[in-house]
Amino acid sequence: MAQSYYNDALHFWERGDLINAFAAVNYAHGWLDAGARLGLFDVDGDWKLFTLSE
Numbered sequence: 001m002a003q004s005y006y007n008d009a010l011h012f013w014e015r016g017d018l019i020n021a022f023a024a025v026n027y028a029h030g031w032l033d034a035g036a037r038l039g040l041f042d043v044d045g046d047w048k049l050f051t052l053s054e
Helices: 002-014 018-037
Strands: none
Touching: 002 018
């Protein structure tokens, strides 16, 4: 899902639709954040970039 939203962001960016590009890249990061929170990704404790639990 993160890859799909990233691709959508690129598509919107290329068309000059910056609002939807920004929204799509935020959705992509949301999926990555969810994966990090669930422990699917090793984010090396980067609590500034990801929402991590203690």
